[in-house]
Amino acid sequence: MKGQQSFNFQSAIEQLRETFQLDFVGLALVDISKKRHELKWRYVSGNLSTRYRRIVLQSGRGVAGLVFKMGKPIMIENVEAQLDPQDLYNHPIVLFEKLKSFGAMPLFQGDHVQGVLLIGYRKSNKMTEETFEQFKQAIGKQFGPFYLKERMKDDVIE
Amino acid sequence: MTLSNSESLTNLLQKLYGRTTEAMFFFAADGQILSMNEAAKEIIEPGIYKKMLEGDARSICLTCRGYTSEEEQMTCVSCFMSHPQETLTSFQLYLETRDLGVLPYSATYQVIDKEQQISVLMLRNLTQQTQTQEVLHQKLRMQQVILAQENERKRISRELHDGVAQEMLSSLVDLRVLKYMDVNDKALEKLRQTEGSLMRLLDEIRHLSVELRPAVLDDFGLEAAFRTHIKGLEKNYGLYVHLDSDLKKKRYEGEIETVVYRIGQEAILNAMKYAEVEDVYLSLKETKGILQLQVFDEGVGFDVNNFTPQGTGLGLYGMKERVELVGGDLTIVSGAQTGTKVQVEIPVKKERATNENHNR
Numbered sequence: 001m002k003g004q005q006s007f008n009f010q011s012a013i014e015q016l017r018e019t020f021q022l023d024f025v026g027l028a029l030v031d032i033s034k035k036r037h038e039l040k041w042r043y044v045s046g047n048l049s050t051r052y053r054r055i056v057l058q059s060g061r062g063v064a065g066l067v068f069k070m071g072k073p074i075m076i077e078n079v080e081a082q083l084d085p086q087d088l089y090n091h092p093i094v095l096f097e098k099l100k101s102f103g104a105m106p107l108f109q110g111d112h113v114q115g116v117l118l119i120g121y122r123k124s125n126k127m128t129e130e131t132f133e134q135f136k137q138a139i140g141k142q143f144g145p146f147y148l149k150e151r152m153k154d155d156v157i158e
Numbered sequence: 159m160t161l162s163n164s165e166s167l168t169n170l171l172q173k174l175y176g177r178t179t180e181a182m183f184f185f186a187a188d189g190q191i192l193s194m195n196e197a198a199k200e201i202i203e204p205g206i207y208k209k210m211l212e213g214d215a216r217s218i219c220l221t222c223r224g225y226t227s228e229e230e231q232m233t234c235v236s237c238f239m240s241h242p243q244e245t246l247t248s249f250q251l252y253l254e255t256r257d258l259g260v261l262p263y264s265a266t267y268q269v270i271d272k273e274q275q276i277s278v279l280m281l282r283n284l285t286q287q288t289q290t291q292e293v294l295h296q297k298l299r300m301q302q303v304i305l306a307q308e309n310e311r312k313r314i315s316r317e318l319h320d321g322v323a324q325e326m327l328s329s330l331v332d333l334r335v336l337k338y339m340d341v342n343d344k345a346l347e348k349l350r351q352t353e354g355s356l357m358r359l360l361d362e363i364r365h366l367s368v369e370l371r372p373a374v375l376d377d378f379g380l381e382a383a384f385r386t387h388i389k390g391l392e393k394n395y396g397l398y399v400h401l402d403s404d405l406k407k408k409r410y411e412g413e414i415e416t417v418v419y420r421i422g423q424e425a426i427l428n429a430m431k432y433a434e435v436e437d438v439y440l441s442l443k444e445t446k447g448i449l450q451l452q453v454f455d456e457g458v459g460f461d462v463n464n465f466t467p468q469g470t471g472l473g474l475y476g477m478k479e480r481v482e483l484v485g486g487d488l489t490i491v492s493g494a495q496t497g498t499k500v501q502v503e504i505p506v507k508k509e510r511a512t513n514e515n516h517n518r
Binding site for chain 2: 052053060
């Protein structure tokens with residue numbers, strides 16, 4: 001969309017990774033240039049595998065899918081304690097990248113979620129409410145062409 | 159050999175009484191135990207046995223846990239002891255036994271001396287038979303459940319695919335038409351976004367439908383169904399499944415196709431969950447009237463004979479049940495170093511009544 005090309009997402013997420021000493025940063029965007037409108041991981045930094053490339057994210061499934069659907073951030077301080085290991089295959093990015101602690105937030109354009117930003121550590125309990133909040137503060141209200149906000153109850157019914 | 163004198167018959171009866179495996183109790187009119195044989199002594203808790211010898215009326219109740227009526231498994235309602243002068247043949251009685259807990263017995267209660275009101279209770283251990291029956295019953299029930307589940311899934315899947323998804327598609331087409339009408343930029347932008355959400359929603363519904371039960375399985379058979387499933391796995395989980403099949407478009411009985419598909423699905427899911435691999439191999443072939451499915455990976459295996467299920471353990475059980483439904487064999491070979499191989503072999507029946515073709 002407007003600005004999606006001009007903004008350098010790769011260098012932006014790499015910068016984020018460095019500033020916050022993150023192990024992994026991933027940015028999933030809806031692709032509107034093609035007809036499919038698919039949500040996929042487009043930009044990553046600090047990845048262990050390239051398996052993420054195969055995945056087309058489904059709204060409501062997995063970490064990114066849930067954030068995308070609800071328009072609200074998700075934070076997991078300790079993957080082992082908070083997510084059922086039986087169910088972890090439903091969160092492929094967490095599994096492939098061996099994330100143990102992470103947060104993910106929706107990126108808005110207008111009233112629509114157009115992307116998901118995921119930041120994570122491969123160590124438990126490193127992502128806390130505090131760090132996540134600091135992180136959101138640091139990014140500010142805008143990330144490239146996107147806005148960081150939370151979907152209010154009323155926004156859902158448009 | 160005939161028994162001429164009554165002496166030897168008494169002798170034989172004595173032996174029978176002492177050595178039979180059937181427990182016997184003799185009762186007086188008030189339910190007092192007059193005598194019991196060795197077999198009876200053996201099944202009764204020593205403490206209770208002592209009390210029984212004291213001759214209390216109805217001391218049998220100390221060990222009896224009720225009989226099976228049409229209403230209840232174990233009940234004391236209209237107990238045989240409440241009508242001591244009536245003969246009752248063959249009913250099921252539960253006794254609290256020494257060491258083994260409550261066991262079922264096939265019982266016969268007979269009055270043998272009307273004048274002195276003496277009766278006998280004979281018990282035959284039914285454990286084995288009950289167990290056999292229970293297993294059989296459970297298996298039949300399981301098969302019914304599997305069939306019912308499959309049919310219901312098929313119904314909902316069809317509804318989603320033919321009904322909901324079609325409706326949505328026509329709305330989408332309408333929306334696209336709208337884009338080419340005279341609308342301003344702001345409206346166009348909004349239209350694009352709505353189109354996007356609708357398309358994702360449509361994908362989601364199709365996905366649901368396929369997950370419930372792929373229509374391809376019914377319409378095009380096993381190979382096509384697996385290909386669709388594999389594509390979905392790659393898209394959703396980034397898992398590569400390498401399919402090697404020589405079935406082409408060959409079709410089998412609906413029941414067999416369902417079983418093979420479900421087991422393949424389950425085996426791949428297991429590999430994905432536990433084997434920690436990116437690649438799974440699946441092969442389908444038919445040789446000499448045997449349809450064979452193999453799913454193998456080179457990941458973390460497990461000890462087939464002695465493992466603690468990480469999940470419910472029901473997956474493997476369910477696979478076995480399904481294979482048995484169509485008279486096939488399930489083999490699972492796994493080791494820590496070698497990965498896991500699940501193999502199913504099902505004899506392909508040629509002729510069978512078409513009404514058993516549930517799935518087509």
